[in-house]
Amino acid sequence: MIKLILIILAFALAITHKLNASPEDDAKAVAALDTKYQAAVKANDATTMDQILADDFVLVTGRGSVFSKADLLDSARKKEATYERQDEEPGTQKVRVWGNTAVVTALLWIKSVQGGKPADYKLWFSDTYVRTPTGWRYVFGQASLPLPKAEPK
Secondary structure (H helix, E strand, C coil), X not given: CHHHHHHHHHHHHHHHHHHCCCHHHHHHHHHHHHHHHHHHHHCCCHHHHHHXXXXXXXXXXXXXXXXXXXXXHHHHHHCCEEEEEEEECCXXXXXXXXXXEEEEEEEEEEEEEECCEEEEEEEEEEEEEEEECCEEEEEEEEECCCXXXXXXX
């Protein structure tokens, strides 16, 4: 019985510690999670994407198209796109934390083939995460239109 009480206390302390993480610790955790998510998309790793995305996740593109978690997982499983790049540009990621909500913004470079058509562009995105009892979950994403190509100097 004492062992059970000690296990419950240890679990409660671990949860309390997670809930009382500093904004800086939260920002680091969310930054790493968002980077992990981008890598999962690049690899069409539906299992990792499923772990990070909230069940009610929504993505809105710059053209106003709306995609659900099921849409993204289905696309990854079917490998509808193959990615050479799906990477945040170094130094552009910024995480802002407000209590149990965090927003990641970054410049993303996408180089892929989808439906036999090559694509190579950059866009800005905002990814919103919320803290849940099981950890941070990606709940809402918004992506800009592809940015115009930079003129060569």
